[in-house]
Amino acid sequence: MVSMTPIIAPVLVGERRVVFHNITWQGYQQLLSILGENRASRVTFDRGILEITMPLEEHEFFGRLIERMIVILVVELGLKVKTMGSTTLDRSDLERGAEPDNAYYIQNQSLVAGRKVDLATDPPPDLVVEVDITHSDINKPALYASMGVPEFWRYNGREWSIYRVQTNRYTEVANSPTFPMVSKERLYEFLAVAQTDEVAAEINLRQWVREFTKQ
Numbered sequence: 001m002v003s004m005t006p007i008i009a010p011v012l013v014g015e016r017r018v019v020f021h022n023i024t025w026q027g028y029q030q031l032l033s034i035l036g037e038n039r040a041s042r043v044t045f046d047r048g049i050l051e052i053t054m055p056l057e058e059h060e061f062f063g064r065l066i067e068r069m070i071v072i073l074v075v076e077l078g079l080k081v082k083t084m085g086s087t088t089l090d091r092s093d094l095e096r097g098a099e100p101d102n103a104y105y106i107q108n109q110s111l112v113a114g115r116k117v118d119l120a121t122d123p124p125p126d127l128v129v130e131v132d133i134t135h136s137d138i139n140k141p142a143l144y145a146s147m148g149v150p151e152f153w154r155y156n157g158r159e160w161s162i163y164r165v166q167t168n169r170y171t172e173v174a175n176s177p178t179f180p181m182v183s184k185e186r187l188y189e190f191l192a193v194a195q196t197d198e199v200a201a202e203i204n205l206r207q208w209v210r211e212f213t214k215q
Helices: 025-035 057-076 142-147 183-194 196-215
Strands: 016-018 043-046 050-055 090-091 096-098 102-105 126-132 152-153 160-166 169-173
Touching: 025 043, 025 050, 043 142, 050 057, 057 102, 057 126, 057 152, 057 183, 057 196, 126 183, 142 152, 142 160, 142 169, 160 183, 183 196
Parallel strands: 126 152
Antiparallel strands: 016 050, 043 050, 043 096, 090 096, 102 126, 152 160, 160 169
8 A cells, every 4th residue: 555645845935024013103214214224124014013024045036036027028018117126115194114025117107217206296116026935924915005006916935926906905816917918827937947047037038028019
């Protein structure tokens, strides 16, 4: 009789996190001031919950690949972009703030091009990306939906989720609203190839977009 041993997928560790509760907005702002801008850690604040994330190799690897993929799509499709990176997105009126892995103005690039963004008067970024491989105590989709971010991508090391905002709530969709021709399968393919050959992944994606746009 053959013994069937279940296959357990390895646990991915992409970040170290420290969480504090019952923090005021003022306390959050003071912490940002103390930490300064030249740091690897990222801070997220959601109505009293403060989470400090320290990215590890898996996190940075996927984050950089996703950013490269977005830049390739923007260039090949002839779009424009203002890259915000992990710029702090603060909304004191919501008592929420975040430093995402990547944030971009694409549809609204012309509204903020060439100057510093002020979320008190400017629209939020059109696309925000978060890599959350280990558990986060903060509901990221609810946070970015409350800010009015039109599109949110979240990757946990295995699964990719694409959200589109509808009346301050996100609906998960199969294709990116910003890049409608790009399905999640295409994104998975890019990451799979890039894990062994980043150059080949970029070449393949560029060729695919060029062929698609000729149709």
